[in-house]
Amino acid sequence: MASSPTLSKFSLTLALLFFILLSSSYAKPPQSQAQRLIRSLNLFPNKPVNIIKGDDVDFVPGKIVEKKFSFLGDSGPSVEDLGHHAGYYSLPHSKAARMFYFFFESRNRKDDPVVIWLTGGPGCGSELALFYENGPFHFANNLSLIWNDFGWDQASNILFVDQPTGTGFSYSSDESDIRQDETGVSNDLYDFLQEFFKAHPDFVKNDFYITGESYAGHFIPAFASRINQANKQNQGIHINLKGFAMGNGLTNPGIQYPAYPDFALDNKIITNATYDEIQKIVPDCEQATKTCEAQGGQSCSTALDTCQNIFELILSDAKDINYYDIRKKCEGSLCYDFGKVEILLNQENVKSALGVGSDLQFISCSDTVHDALNEDWMKNWEVGIPSLLEDGIKVLVYAGEEDLICNWLGNSRWVHSMEWSGQKAFATSPTLTFVVDGVEAGSLNSYGPLSFLKVYEAGHLVPMDQPKAALQMLKSWMGGNLTKTE
Template sequence: MASSRTLCVSLLLLLLVSVSCSYATSRLSSDRVSAKPPLSQAERLIRSLNLSPKKPVNIIKGDVADFVPGKIVEKKFSFLGDSGPSIEDLGHHAGYYSLPHSKAARMFYFFFESRNKKDDPVVIWLTGGPGCGSELALFYENGPFHIGDRLSLTWNDFGWDQVSNILFVDQPTGTGFSYSSDDSDIPHDEKGVSNDLYDFLQEFFKAHPEFVKNDFYITGESYAGHYIPALASRVNQGNKQNQGIHINLKGFAIGNGLTNPAIQYPAYPDFALDNGIITKANYDDIKKLIPDCEKAAKTCETQGGESCGEAFGTCENIIGQILNIAPDINYYDIRKKCEGPLCYNFENVEILLNRDDVKSALGVGKDLEFVSCSSTVYEALNLDWMQNLEVGIPALLEDGIKLLVYAGEEDLICNWLGNSRWVQAMEWSGQKAFGTSPTVKFVVDGAEAGSLNSYGPLSFLKVYKAGHLVPMDQPKAALQMLKNWMRGNLTKTE
């Protein structure tokens, strides 16, 4: 690749997450929302993201013969070309893991060793969607590089590889460069998602034993508000049962996530009114939709199955009404106007990653297309959307595994208010103490960059001047947040 390509991989991830937290990006039509959104809705969303994969998912037929379950194939690579550091000088890896509990699924990942020291924590980043590739975050948010015009890559001074050894994984199967020969390999619930990721982590640490002793953290955005707690519980369970390699799980962080929909959906009208998006009269009308949403969410929780699809449709009416009133708002960042159908343009990452020379450098077959956001994966997890993933978190807190929930204050889709409410409502031994904890300043470069509440292993951080994609909007604050949190002192100033 040309030496001018220095590196940038995060906006797509950002977009990815946005796709997740209520699928409001598809601009649902207001009064009537189908219980199960049609495939065309997901396809419209992907087109509106200025992403146009030729196929909705990578299903490569006839690829079973070479499939070796549980095997990792990895290679070093450099995006910097001849004038940059050599491959030997860079701890940049790309690889495929053959999922053992599948017919022929291969999970693609990037691994970037810390620019600082190898004993920095290992961090895994999960993008949302569901069905969007981790490369969106990698190039537009918190990866080592940023992608600019003419596909130029530049070093990201605030990449999270400054303080961690970081993994970006294309998951679930069918996302990004991950693929299978059988569409039945695409998981339909968090059990399937978390088991696949746990199997991957086991094999990853076998392939990289020098990192087994490092602290381990799970992070991500948007619909990863589902993935992250599920994976944290799976890792904790594996550790307790002495399954394979002990993963040194210390904490998990959810950014502008969708975690407890029954609490987060009713927060939409309050947030919209507080920020002048709707009028008091609008608010009074929209609030009438909340009882049906709460009832449907409860039915989903107790009955599961198709009732969860019905709950999704019922609750989406709330955000649909708000977007009808404010059709031009950027629902990922209410300070901005929506430019284009999805408010951001991330097409450069798709152009870059579908170049033959780039795919060759990454060990990706020429017949594979980078699928930025998969409508097939999105549809496969339709009944997972309204599931409450908060329920497993108290047990993790009681085991001393810390949680950071952070949210950019300008995001509507997975807004800070809804996230704050589910965190406050969560029942655990420290609930009362957390609820009465003082709100303190989060300071970056001597300036107030957010407000923080914390008690014991639980922290909630509202990030100022940031939307849905905090590492993109406030990269320096996001890096300091990660570093301080992992070191156990979010209030420390630099």
Template sequence: MASSKSFSILSLLLFFASVSFCYATSRFTHHPAFPPQSSKAERLIRSLNLFPKETFNIIDSDHLHSFVPGQIVEKNFSFLAHSGPSVEDLGHHAGYYSLPHSKAARMFYFFFESRKNKNDPVVIWLTGGPGCGSELALFYENGPFHITKNLSLTWNDYGWDQASNIIFVDQPTGTGFSYSSDNSDLRHDETGVSNDLYNFLQAFFKAHPEFVKNEFYITGESYAGHYIPALASRINQNNKMKKGIHINLKGIAIGNGLTNSPIQYEIYPEFALQNGLITKNESDDISKLIPNCDKKAKACESRGGTICEDALDACEAIFDRILSIVGDLNYYDIRKKCVGPLCYDFSNVEKLLNEEKVKSALGVRKELKYVSCSRAVYDAMLQDTMRNLEVFLPGLLEDGIKMLVYNGEKDLICNWLGNLRWVNAMNWSGQKAFRASPTLKFVVDGAEAGTLNSYGPLAFLKVHDAGHMVPMDQPKAALQMLERWMGGKLMNSTLDN
């Protein structure tokens, strides 16, 4: 373990500017500035105004001699001024994990101990993309800090470290500060992704044995709707086979996720019509694209391979048609207009995270360039997108693993209607009882903050006045959601506690 080090926020400002997308390829094709021959990922990254010189972070092969598979190198750090709490008091860590089954891949992560009690659950947060780093969530959603307009850091009163010991990971390889010396270390499917995350967690708990007994929860949003089921299933199966360190998995929470892609693509016309974004005639016309989407999605599920990219193109045509009608609507939050190519202004990310002082404090190599959204990771996962990851979830529910699916009601991309549709369609022993469950109020500060349906280990929460990023739009409600859910009190949503 490296020696501890602190630095002042007066000169160090960290921020991350990638949106955790549901899946954003077609979301940007309506911008005429991008030539049709450009790759999907190139259109995405250029739309973000974050087009890296390298496809993903590569370190020269002479770095290979120091690569020790399975090793964690971690250091303590502080974002606070020297007059603030000590590094030891804060329990803030940043580190690299050298991935087994790779040539030289290293996974970067942040770990923030609970502000209240180290016996609080351990939560891992996975940002989507695929290929977008975890720093957006860390600084603009549920991490310990927020970034202010004058580029300083302030405490986030509703950070999830108020109720948990939380890990933020840059993954898959090539995302954020994660890197390799070999392009072959890119991952292409959820098998590779879940293997890396499982191996990381094994090493993490070995390095932090004091947290092994704590309850463990997997959370995330957007494309993490793919990552989370695969990782949870892997942990659960290995626990049952008594392989490795027992990870005390108690639940998973998917926020505005992409989980059952075919169902979620097919629901777009209905959601757009219900919210007055398109007319009935337009909805009927767009819906004619659904059979082709469904046909190719089924072929993808049975055959895999390049047919999955064909399925993605066919299903994206549905969303493209809606975008051609709604114009400058913010498709992450339909209450707003889209300002700038991303609909939110996160343009300072690479300049800030590439500050040498920042990288030094976090233990990041000087020559490493921060990659906010990796074009290579995005392309590598194209055939994964249309796979239905819901298939992993019934087994978890039958084993008593809690599952929360939550959605900001104003998100179009990963909208609540599509998520509720696949949740209702999921075949498990409690399916009928869940579908018949009463809709309860989710109350925060005496006011209805959302609606809840639940049965047994499964809960679905629709959050009012929130878009794609619920912890950013409704931070207090999001924290209370997490606390009540982990504490087994979410069913008491009509109580303002």
């Protein structure tokens, strides 16, 4: 394995490129504190979507730009061969959408799996994960970059994508490209992958995995189903889908919302009196969610409002707890300081290095994209997973034990209640200890292609809180060795 030296010298362009913004863009609160916390899932949208009027943006059909970056003065071995890319692909079935991405080839083997990472929101770019969780680099205290020893590019060729359209640097000149359901989102992601593999035919035969967290618990099952369906129908380039992993995701709200009071009481976040009060309104949430599934449309917005009352009552007792990691206090509007210099990503030389038009602004989280998916929020996306399991697609649901927002308890409940041929065997499977370097790092249940892992000492952002365990989880799971203990 290559060593991980500090990247001490960079060209000005590259140094500016990797500053992430997330600190000063959260000024516009939604209707309630509960909505701010639940619906943001780490990243609260406040800026408009990237809709470029007219034909002012220079555009070449297909691939717009893809640049390979090298690091000046770095003493590490083969740095120039890491193949760092950033660029755009047009989406052929959209009106005018262009999707932005970063791509990092594996530090080890080119035949390592291709992994795509999707951040939630909905409407938030994947740069947070790239620089604070599982990307190749982290920020040093002086804002220079250092190697992330536990970046997922240690075991994969990894893509970070700004999606849905309008997120991050992704944009369109037609408002109809803003998606309102998972069908539109998954079709766009499928088109993106087709364009990517056309440009990178040498990766087509690699195993392919989908990963992500938070609202990606919606995105990922829909996306996996879209790929699987296309493969069966011999559409486009065959994508060698082997599995998908969802971390602290929102997948089945009808089960996960009622789990809030149980998790909160178990962790002494609420009083017994508050718990009893919440239990009186849980049936209303469950019924509203069923109506959403049956009728769709406005009934799903009503279900969201109804179920948010559960979280409002929890907040009344929770005070200053960090809802993404209950071991910590919430400091600042998002409970974390992800603040880097936002303005840098919108400087002309940075955008030029990325192949981004001068009239585009970086949007970390788009409230337009977020609001467009309002009626998707309470939909149950567990329903598409059983057929994927039956087709042998591996599914890993993992959750940091200290997260409240998308807690392990709610995720465990929907995983165990999911109806598929292996349901009973999964429910009776022994609970194994997930061990990393001789240390207990989690508890695991697994049967056939389905695994559920509760990660110890981690909150909502598992790769940030437990980077070594997260990388080992990825390696073991992709290698079929997750159930093996040391």
